[in-house]
Amino acid sequence: MSIEHVGVVGAGQMGSGIAQVCSAAGLKVTLCDQNQQAVDRGINAIKTSLERMLAKEKISADQLSETLARITSSTSTESLAKADIVIEAATEIESIKQSIFKDLDRICQPNAILATNTSSISITRLAAVTERPQQVIGMHFMNPVPMMKLVEVIRGLQTDDRVFEQVNELSKFIGKVPVDVKDSFGFVSNRILLPMINEAIFCRYEGLASAEEIDTVMKLGMSHPMGPLALADLIGLDTCLNIMEVLYDGFNDSKYRPCPLLKQMVDAGYLGRKSGRGFYQYD
Numbered sequence: 209m210s211i212e213h214v215g216v217v218g219a220g221q222m223g224s225g226i227a228q229v230c231s232a233a234g235l236k237v238t239l240c241d242q243n244q245q246a247v248d249r250g251i252n253a254i255k256t257s258l259e260r261m262l263a264k265e266k267i268s269a270d271q272l273s274e275t276l277a278r279i280t281s282s283t284s285t286e287s288l289a290k291a292d293i294v295i296e297a298a299t300e301i302e303s304i305k306q307s308i309f310k311d312l313d314r315i316c317q318p319n320a321i322l323a324t325n326t327s328s329i330s331i332t333r334l335a336a337v338t339e340r341p342q343q344v345i346g347m348h349f350m351n352p353v354p355m356m357k358l359v360e361v362i363r364g365l366q367t368d369d370r371v372f373e374q375v376n377e378l379s380k381f382i383g384k385v386p387v388d389v390k391d392s393f394g395f396v397s398n399r400i401l402l403p404m405i406n407e408a409i410f411c412r413y414e415g416l417a418s419a420e421e422i423d424t425v426m427k428l429g430m431s432h433p434m435g436p437l438a439l440a441d442l443i444g445l446d447t448c449l450n451i452m453e454v455l456y457d458g459f460n461d462s463k464y465r466p467c468p469l470l471k472q473m474v475d476a477g478y479l480g481r482k483s484g485r486g487f488y489q490y491d
């Protein structure tokens with residue numbers, strides 16, 4: 209099966225970015241979220257990103273309008289019935305993803321691939337709620353999707369080799385570099401990144417230094433392009449907490465204990481850039 213039509217579930221920062229890069233590569237895209245407000249926010253984010261690229265002369269005005277024209281938006285997963293692959297990029301909560309995968313399994317054509325952009329949840333467990341576990345795979349993009357080259361491609365225990373090859377080809381076709389990673393909580397990227405971010409939050413929690421100072425240490429001392437607390441704000445503190453909880457529960461190891469400050473900030477609705485406040489303030 210050649211991939212021509214991509215469905216995306218979840219029009220947040222990752223889903224909108226995935227829709228954008230797939231459409232920019234010439235694929236037909238259907239972008240879905242649970243309500244019109246979320247869908248509109250996703251489409252607006254794509255427009256803003258493309259306009260920024262146009263201003264920097266990275267794309268032409270024609271490319272901008274053609275990329276937008278190839279994206280259809282919807283508030284119903286039923287609109288994904290004809291997609292060749294669906295990439296799920298909804299909230300990082302296993303029960304939400306399981307319910308979406310059950311729906312997709314019922315709605316999508318029998319040979320469609322069901323991929324997930326989960327940051328940490330077991331692909332094998334998500335695959336197990338469908339009748340087509342051999343066609344379920346992890347396709348873990350990085351944030352911001354249009355800029356970041358990496359896609360971790362994660363096979364569940366039952367994933368077919370042919371599906372793995374197709375997803376590798378698709379990743380390359382949309383300009384990304386796929387890396388083959390085993391199915392384990394957090395895969396490679398978040399097994400390394402999130403404990404580091406969590407430790408930076410512990411440094412803040414224990415008053416070792418201000419947020420700016422912690423980020424400066426990592427930027428100037430370790431040549432990180434962005435400090436861990438600014439990165440946590442970009443990822444979303446709710447997503448960071450969800451990933452730490454998957455690591456903590458999954459490995460049953462206290463070294464992954466989420467910092468109490470991270471929990472408190474999420475409880476307060478300080479989610480980072482998406483809510484306007486996290487370790488820093490945003491307009």
Ligand code: NAD
Pocket residue numbers: 217218219220221222223240241242243246297298299300301304308325326327328348349350351442443444447482
């Ligand atoms: P986000 O909060 O920006 O967006 C999540 C979207 O999912 C929201 O628009 C929400 O309305 C939608 N959603 C929730 N339940 C839904 C449902 N039942 N049906 C359809 N849509 C639903 O989150 P995000 O940062 O885009 O993260 C999405 C996924 O991508 C998560 O699994 C996350 O772990 C993963 N991810 C995030 C990053 C990051 O840096 N933020 C990086 C890589 C992967």
